[in-house]
């Protein structure tokens with residue numbers, strides 16, 4: 001049997017009032033994706049012929065976000081939120097040629113997994129149903145539609161909390177609000193929806209009853225993990241869902257060979273990759289497209305965003321963004337790597353060092369208290385404590401070149417554009433604004449002179465003057 005065409009409809013027109021946010025609910029972030037982004041990623045695995053998103057509240061923001069994360073998804077506007085049934089009809093009317101399986105989802109269920117959707121569709125298509133409801137067993141069904149079953153245990157109806165009797169409220173099998181439908185049967189059923197319920201809305205759930213009444217079969221599929229069906233209505237639920245996702249991500253990583261000292265304070269985006277035999281210390285966030293290679297040690301207290309870390313590297317108490325760290329390189333403690341900071345193999349960026357748009361070559365070291373911006377450092381160079389690359393003249397940024405095995409003395413300012421050639425030295429405390437040729441020592445600081453007897457003359461009676469007197473006496477003895 002060839003698999004029928006599949007189409008995804010995502011309902012995302014609701015306001016999400018309880019979030020109390022200027023940002024549409026679906027756009028709130030959980031471990032690397034928006035709520036909606038997670039649902040779309042799961043739906044992507046169905047290889048849908050078409051994905052139609054119903055937008056309403058915050059339509060502009062939602063559409064702009066979709067253009068970023070799912071450019072092939074189409075949107076249709078539901079001007080007034082007249083119910084889930086109405087929203088589905090608006091979408092299906094915009095898809096006149098669709099047949100096969102239509103999967104209806106919400107935009108706020110970030111824990112929905114691709115495997116659950118695949119199982120729902122498989123159950124639906126194998127059963128030849130007009131509709132198949134994704135259900136879940138929950139401890140607290142408050143607020144959700146309950147699944148009513150007939151004497152044989154088959155699906156009978158869904159009753160909303162607001163329309164339910166006391167007996168029905170005790171049912172703990174709930175409607176997730178996600179379904180697989182036969183497209184043509186759905187089209188017919190949606191025409192028959194009424195609004196004679198306590199909310200005066202067109203309920204999508206009524207379509208299932210209409211299908212049964214017309215003699216078609218309606219199946220159910222129970223999610224293996226009820227978390228897959230959890231929606232997000234307020235910020236407390238947002239935090240709860242984030243915690244559940246954190247547990248899923250972390251257990252998958254630990255099972256794949258990652259050591260986590262403290263999973264509770266380890267937050268890895270679903271878009272990040274961590275190889276086996278990486279050790280993650282407490283309080284670490286790995287965000288965006290971060291990739292950590294085998295044998296590296298990350299943390300404690302580090303946030304890496306869109307950062308590539310090579311094998312056997314170490315990143316301690318660091319904040320990094322758009323950087324790359326070579327194999328066996330070391331970063332921190334207390335380092336800041338900004339976009340296009342590129343550390344080659346065995347490079348070291350140490351304590352209180354900031355690097356931006358610069359390459360630090362193989363085995364080169366910037367160990368203490370430095371700023372390196374718009375610079376290229378060759379191999380095996382040593383940049384002394386307190387060195388500042390002054391890349392900005394107040395008008396424009398300029399580049400600095402530091403060659404192989406260069407030794408820059410402590411507390412130097414390298415004023416760009418400037419070049420320190422291979423195999424040269426810069427004397428400590430220099431303010432270098434002329435190129436230093438290969439093999440030479442660049443000295444760019446005032447000469448020292450000592451004014452003898454100055455303390456006794458100008459600071460008589462001070463503790464410094466007394467110390468000087470004592471030193472003179474000792475000298476005489």
Ligand code: UD1
Pocket residue numbers: 011012013014015054056078080081082083084085086087106107108143144145146158160174175176177202203204205231
């Ligand atoms: C719905 C189900 C309920 C189920 C619950 C699961 C109905 C009648 N009830 O209830 O059985 O247990 O979901 O969460 O379907 N939306 C639109 N346009 C609308 C109305 C809703 O796009 O006109 C979207 C919302 O943005 C939201 C989703 O549909 O993402 C669900 O809407 P909501 O009002 O939350 O449905 P519930 O009443 O919670």
Ligand code: CA
Pocket residue numbers: 231
């Ligand atoms: Ca809801």
